[in-house]
Amino acid sequence: MRLAGKTAIITGAAGGIGAATVRRFCEEGCRVTLVDIDADALQSVIADIKSDHATADLMPLALDVGLEPSSKAIVDATLKQFGSIDIVVNNAGIRAYEALHEAKADTWQKILSTNLLSYAYLSREALPALRRAKGNIVNVSSTHAVNPRAGMGQYDVAKAGILSLTRTLAFEEAPHHVRVNAVCPGLTLTPFHVRRFAAQGKSEQDLRTERVDHNIQRRWADPREVAHPILWLASDEASFVTAATLMVDGGTRV
């Protein structure tokens, strides 16, 4: 029970890595506010977790984290329900597949709002409570924040911005005893990727054998393999870890 008595906010909680992180946090005794734009998916994640952990203390909030007012609504609702905030996991993310030479302004805006500004807004709003709790923030970036590729420039720029945000916030908040860290997942087999491949007529098994030469373990991660390092960074076991970027990518090679 490494998070017993603690409260976390996790965004993108209905997605693959988000839901795995909520589940892992519950297993360690944490109360969780689950934030996602997809209200139905949130309900099914909660039903799924409750079927194994009937007493899990979970609050769903269906909001668009890319809109600035959502951050205050998330913090207010969490404080009202649970009374404190110890951990924020900024994880919500969207993808776009435009090369930079054809990148559209509205795609840039959507990606930056959802994948970067939402992290800045929610962190800022939660900081007073995090300072009181001597808490911490874990930001979910991507291996492609540091390992280049072609075709997803807007996403990769936002993910690189998350690493900068993480380090600056860690320096600014260290005097207030708030730690701030980032994880950089690599290939992680989430329902998003399964759906994307299904739309191309490919099965999950096909997916498991594709792109494996991107990392030295030659495989996709299970979302739980990303949730474990997020849990560790959020726990007191990582009390001397801040401003860190933890690669969780099977050893990406470019």
Ligand SMILES: NC(=O)c1ccc[n+]([C@@H]2O[C@H](COP(=O)([O-])OP(=O)(O)OC[C@H]3O[C@@H](n4cnc5c(N)ncnc54)[C@H](O)[C@@H]3O)[C@@H](O)[C@H]2O)c1
């Ligand atoms: N899966 C991977 O291979 C991989 C690799 C590197 C990084 N990541 C990052 O990990 C995080 C989670 O990825 P995932 O694979 O679980 O993705 P996912 O698509 O399964 O989950 C993302 C969740 O974010 C939610 N979301 C999107 N826009 C939102 C908004 N505006 N407001 C609130 N919620 C919103 C979606 O509804 C979804 O439930 C993302 O930040 C992603 O960029 C994933």
